[in-house]
Amino acid sequence: VLFHFQTMKLDGTVIDDSRKMGRPMELVLGKKFKLEVWEAIVQKMALGEVSRFKIDKS
Numbered sequence: 001v002l003f004h005f006q007t008m009k010l011d012g013t014v015i016d017d018s019r020k021m022g023r024p025m026e027l028v029l030g031k032k033f034k035l036e037v038w039e040a041i042v043q044k045m046a047l048g049e050v051s052r053f054k055i056d057k058s
Contacts, residue, residue, distance in 0.1 A: 041053060
């Protein structure tokens with residue numbers, strides 16, 4: 001799965017932005033990914049969907 005993302009702090013400060021890095025993130029479903037929550041979220045999305053979500057880092 002290829003997708004663009006932007007990670008922000010609660011105050012709106014941007015931490016990461018795949019568009020500014022010049023490439024989308026690639027996630028291979030079923031492989032161990034450093035943040036398991038990405039796979040769970042991506043699997044629930046439809047092609048072309050835009051989503052915004054908050055994650056508790058604990």
